[in-house]
Amino acid sequence: MTSQLGLRERKKLETRAAMSHAAWKLMIEHGLEAATPDAIAEAANVSPRTFRNYFASREEAILDGLVQRGATVLDALRARPADESPWESLAQVLPSFAAGFVGQRGDIAILMRAVADNPAMRAQHLVTFELVHRQLAELIAGRTSTDAERDLAPRLLAAAVSAVLRTAVEIWATGESDTALPDLVREGLTQVRAGLPIHTAATT
Template identity: 75%
Template sequence: METLPKRKTPWMVAGMTLRMGLRERKKLATRAALSHAAWSLMVERGLDAATPDAIAEAADVSPRTFRNYFAGREEAILDGLVSCGASVVAALRARPAGEPLWDSLTQVLPSFVTAFIGRRDDIVALMRAVEDAPAMRAQHLVTFEHVHLQLTEFVAERTGTDADHDMAPRLMAAVVSTALRTAVETWATGDGDVALPDLIRESLTQVRAGLPIGAVAPAW
């Protein structure tokens, strides 16, 4: 079996809790290995190469095991991003309880998101796959909905609001998710002059300021 090259990916960064039992840790490790293999096949050889059988072989498991964890290759490819979202939210929850929400976001997101993203070329490959394949596009939307829900829960906890009835935490999470996505896509398709953490920080700063596009300077 051909071995995929080692590379830094979200699946290698997200940690496993020691409080889990051995069985749970093994299941989590298998899921992470499958997702890592799926992602690596896509970015190294293209989406067509990331078939369920090829993913299973790269992860050294049976095709049946793959089907036990994922409904299809699209879910496997993007599963690591869901795990990354959970890790970022965990880092946000670890911030001081009295810290203003925007300060927590600005302190955590630039560094944590950058650590999870990996190479610029990998994100370009993902963007291309999402653009070209309807099934990837649909799963991409599902993935971002997962991340949005995780952020919504955090915002509701931090602000003492009800995510099921109040619009504010959902709106805040949607705005932050879009700001992050815009920063990452700008970085991936840009000329590389601005580092990703700086783009994320700038994106959050503009949103926090109310997106002052076309603001008229005072007449004094």
């Protein structure tokens, strides 16, 4: 019975991943308007009803891959030594996982345009980042014996890290920097950890 349940759950995860991949591919290759629920279902070889059972909207399906990849980053953070500081764990994990989490530069540029142009996509994008932020805050709280609901520190650190990732991805995806994404993330974490040492320009 346990093995049957395990197989059933794996099949459900595979179905969900197939629909999310199809949704992402349709948006990247043909534009957001082409990624309708029916088109996603057809591309994933499932029924429209199956799509509705898994996702509330096409926007959720498109961004679900980012949510799942975010979970692998959190797993990598959980696997770090228990006595390691949260900053050190983040510095060790996030730069190396950044490229795999985000994907291709051109694809992310397309996503950013879709988020900017479509209110529903923008709202789902915010929901996605809020979910990752909340999970990261809970993880940090668990490693620091704090409470993610009541204490500032884990939530502030999670917010700072989310800001670093979002800013690094935006700079990288728009081609405003030739620096590789992992290096941008590493630099961002270093600057935030140092208290953002921005100095006033000297006057003559």
